[in-house]
Amino acid sequence: MKARLKKWTGDYGLFLLVIIALISIWECVVSQGMIPAFILPAPSAIWGSFVENRQLLLEVHLPATLKEVLIGFGIAVISGLLLGVGMHFFRALEKVLYPFLVISQTVPLIAISPIFIMWFGYSIWSKIAVTILTAFFPIVVSTYDGLKSGGKEYRELLLTMGANRWTIFQKIQVPLALPAIFSGLKLSVVYCVVGATIGEWLGASVGLGYFSRRMSGNLQADAVFAAIFLLSLLGILLFLLIGLLEKQLLKNKIRS
Template sequence: MKTRLNKWTGEYGLFLIVVILLVSLWEWVVRQGFIPAFILPAPSAIWRSLVENRQLLLEEHLPATLKEVLIGFVISVMAGLLIGIGMHFSRPLEKVLYPFLVISQTIPLIAISPIFIMWFGYSIWSKIAVTFLTAFFPIVVSTYDGLMSGGNEYRELLQTMGANRWAIFKTVQVPLALPSILSGLKMSVVYCVVGATIGEWLGASVGLGYFSRRMSGNLQADAVFAAIFLLSLLGIVLFLLISLVEKKLLKHRFRI
């Protein structure tokens, strides 16, 4: 236990020191009146707002946002993996789909979100649609690129042993593509938080994005930053969970 703590401190100790210094400087600057509190509230004010609104934030708005993020992420993973694998196996499919995938990422979410609201109303599915559009692209690209990269020697070896394409895919290409795929998943889960927040900003009655928009309209900057803090914390936790899964999967990823 002590060894792990020392290792963690060695890796992230400098980061924690910098964070403490920046937060202290932030607090001091606001208290001295260099920046108005309604523009940039002090960390202590944000913490007080978080404590005062904890029941509303933690029992109502955070669960709603988390639900949108998780559903959007699961759909993004399933669709992203299927599209990436399909493009790997079919060159015509890759030529048809890849341009559409790129085009989908050039559409401003602010512009298309009202369309999702027209289609799905103010239900959870309009937020999930925005989340999906934000998050599936990294999974598709990382899956496709990972499957297309490297492993030529292993493939040739298995081909000489009479292995078919599916056996080569399962035994060589998937293990070699795992680091790329998992990197895409880590990016995607963070984008899901962003997408859900944008969806809630544009049309919702619950969620951290909705809460921050309502508090912004009331000029309660401390409450806005409290919601932002929870959104950031949510993204960090989900990223770390995917990183933990990544470490477990990559321990013994390549066996022939």
């Protein structure tokens, strides 16, 4: 336990000190009137707004945003992995779909979100559609690139032993591609939070994005920052969860 604590302190102690210093400077600058509170509220004011609105934020808006993120991420993971594997196995599919994948990322989300609202209305699916579009690309690309790169020597060895393509895929390419795939998943889950927030900004009646838009319209900067803090915390926790899953899965792969 002491060794773990020492390691954690060595890894993140400096980061925590910097964060504490920045928050202290921030609080001091705002309290001294160097920056108007309606532009940048003090951390104490943000915390006060969070405490005041905690029931609304934690019981109403956060669950709505989390639901959109998880559904969108789940659909993006399944479809992204399947498409990445399909592009790996079928060269024609890769040549046809890869340009479309790149094009899909050149369209600004702020421009395409109203189209999803026209298609799906103000239901949850318009926000999920934005989330999927945001999260889909890194999963497909990381899966395809991870399967495509590395393992050439192992592949040739298994071919000389009479292995078929499926065996090579299962025994060599998938294990070697896992780090790349998980990198894509970690990026994707953070993008999901961004996509859900943008969807809520443009058309929603609930969610942290909707709450922050309504509070900004009322010029309540402290409440806006409280919602932003929750969104950031949500993204960090989901990122850490995927990282923990990656660590556990790769550890099991090494043992086996």
